[in-house]
Amino acid sequence: MIKKIPILDLKKQIAPIRKDLNRAIKDVIDNTAFIAGRQVECFEQEVSKYCNVKYAVGVSNGTDAIKLALIASGVKSGDGVICPAFTYYATAGAIASAGAIPVFADIYPDTYNISSLSIEEVLRRKKKLRIKAVVPVHLYGQCADMDNILEVARRYKLKVVEDTAQAFGAEYKGKKAGTIGDCGAVSFFPGKNLGAFGDAGMVLTSSKIIDEKLRILRNQGNKTKYHHLVVGYNHRLDTIQAAVLNVKLKYLDSWNKRRQGNARYFNQQLKGLEIQTPFVPKYTTHIYHQYVLRLNGPSKELVEHLINKGIDSRVYYPLPLHLQECFRYLGYKKGDFPESERAAEQTLAIPVYPDLTKRQMDYIISSIKEFLQ
Ligand SMILES: Cc1ncc(COP(=O)(O)O)c(C=O)c1O
Structure with missing residues (x-):
C-alpha cells in the first residue's frame, strides 16, 4: 500500500541537511542579532550572485516585496497597476495595500501567464486611469512572456515588477526570473x-x-536610527530566516532539477491521454513549483478522485481575482476574463516535489489513468 502522498513533503527535504540548519540557527541564537544580523547581508549577497543582479534586498515576505517594489518604483496612491486575473491573491492584495488600484488582464491559455495582448487591450480601454505599472506573475515556476510585456511597458511608460514568488531560479532567455523588469519580488x-x-x-x-529606497522603506523609513525620511514599514527579513535560507540556497538548483525530472516523467507517461500536460515555451525554463494538468472540462472530479486515492491534488486557483469578494469594488463581472475563468475550472496540480519516488509517481499516473478510463 502506498501511504498518502502530500502535495509537498518538507520533512524529506530537511532531513539530510538538518545538521547544517541546526548549526545555522544556533549561530543566530548565540549571537542574539535577531534583527539585521550578518546573515541577512550574507544572504542578500548570495542571492545577488546567484541571480546575477546588482541589488537584493531582504524583506519580510513576498507580498511585502511586491508592495515595496511598487512604492520604490514610484507607484502612488490611486495609480492603476495591471496584474493577471489568474494568480494567487497576494499579487493584487499587494497592489491594493500599496494604495494603488488593481487592474486585471487575462492570461494565455497555454502557459497560464499574463497575456501582453490583454495588457494592451486594458491600457486602451482604461484610458482615464493613471496606469503606472504592470506586475507579470511567473506562475507555477515558468516565466511570463517578458519581451512582449516589456515592449508594451516601454510604449506606455509603465514600471515592471515581476512577481517571482513561484519562480525563483527559473530563467528567461538565460536571465534569472526577477531580474528582467525594474524589480523582481521573491517569496521564500x-x-x-x-x-x-x-x-x-x-x-x-x-x-x-x-535599492536605496527599498532599504529605507523596509526599515521604518529610517536611514540613520530615529531619523525617519519617509513613512516606512517594518518589513525586514529576520536573521533566523536568512540563516536558514543561506543553508538551503546551495541545494536549490539540484532540487529544481529533480522537480524537472519528475515533470519529464509525468509528461512521458501521460502523453496521448485526454489530459494536457504543462506547455513550456522556448524562452523560459520551468522549475515546476507546481505541475499543473488541464482537462477539457471541469477538473473537480479528478481532484476528488485523487484525494480519495490518498493523493493530495489541488486547484491553484479555483476563483480568479476579478470574481473575489474583496475586489468587488473594482466592478468586474463573470465573463470579463474568459481564459482565467476556464483555467480556474479546468486545471489541477499534482505533487511534483523533489523527493517524490518513482513508485509514488507511478501510483499518481495509474490513478489518473483509472479516472480517465
Ligand atoms: C504568485 C504569488 N505572489 C505572491 C505571493 C506572496 O508571497 P508571501 O506568501 O511570501 O507573502 C505568493 C505566495 O504565497 C504567490 O504564489
Missing part, C-alpha cells in the same frame, strides 16, 4: 522551491536608487 514562503522556516522575501533590482 516555506512551501516555495526555496522556502524559509517562516515568512521571508526579497526584492531584486539593478537600480541603485530603487
Whole structure:
C-alpha cells in the first residue's frame, strides 16, 4: 500500500541537511542579532550572485516585496497597476495595500501567464486611469512572456515588477526570473522551491536608487536610527530566516532539477491521454513549483478522485481575482476574463516535489489513468 502522498513533503527535504540548519540557527541564537544580523547581508549577497543582479534586498515576505517594489518604483496612491486575473491573491492584495488600484488582464491559455495582448487591450480601454505599472506573475515556476510585456511597458511608460514568488531560479532567455523588469519580488514562503522556516522575501533590482529606497522603506523609513525620511514599514527579513535560507540556497538548483525530472516523467507517461500536460515555451525554463494538468472540462472530479486515492491534488486557483469578494469594488463581472475563468475550472496540480519516488509517481499516473478510463 502506498501511504498518502502530500502535495509537498518538507520533512524529506530537511532531513539530510538538518545538521547544517541546526548549526545555522544556533549561530543566530548565540549571537542574539535577531534583527539585521550578518546573515541577512550574507544572504542578500548570495542571492545577488546567484541571480546575477546588482541589488537584493531582504524583506519580510513576498507580498511585502511586491508592495515595496511598487512604492520604490514610484507607484502612488490611486495609480492603476495591471496584474493577471489568474494568480494567487497576494499579487493584487499587494497592489491594493500599496494604495494603488488593481487592474486585471487575462492570461494565455497555454502557459497560464499574463497575456501582453490583454495588457494592451486594458491600457486602451482604461484610458482615464493613471496606469503606472504592470506586475507579470511567473506562475507555477515558468516565466511570463517578458519581451512582449516589456515592449508594451516601454510604449506606455509603465514600471515592471515581476512577481517571482513561484519562480525563483527559473530563467528567461538565460536571465534569472526577477531580474528582467525594474524589480523582481521573491517569496521564500516555506512551501516555495526555496522556502524559509517562516515568512521571508526579497526584492531584486539593478537600480541603485530603487535599492536605496527599498532599504529605507523596509526599515521604518529610517536611514540613520530615529531619523525617519519617509513613512516606512517594518518589513525586514529576520536573521533566523536568512540563516536558514543561506543553508538551503546551495541545494536549490539540484532540487529544481529533480522537480524537472519528475515533470519529464509525468509528461512521458501521460502523453496521448485526454489530459494536457504543462506547455513550456522556448524562452523560459520551468522549475515546476507546481505541475499543473488541464482537462477539457471541469477538473473537480479528478481532484476528488485523487484525494480519495490518498493523493493530495489541488486547484491553484479555483476563483480568479476579478470574481473575489474583496475586489468587488473594482466592478468586474463573470465573463470579463474568459481564459482565467476556464483555467480556474479546468486545471489541477499534482505533487511534483523533489523527493517524490518513482513508485509514488507511478501510483499518481495509474490513478489518473483509472479516472480517465
Ligand atoms: C504568485 C504569488 N505572489 C505572491 C505571493 C506572496 O508571497 P508571501 O506568501 O511570501 O507573502 C505568493 C505566495 O504565497 C504567490 O504564489
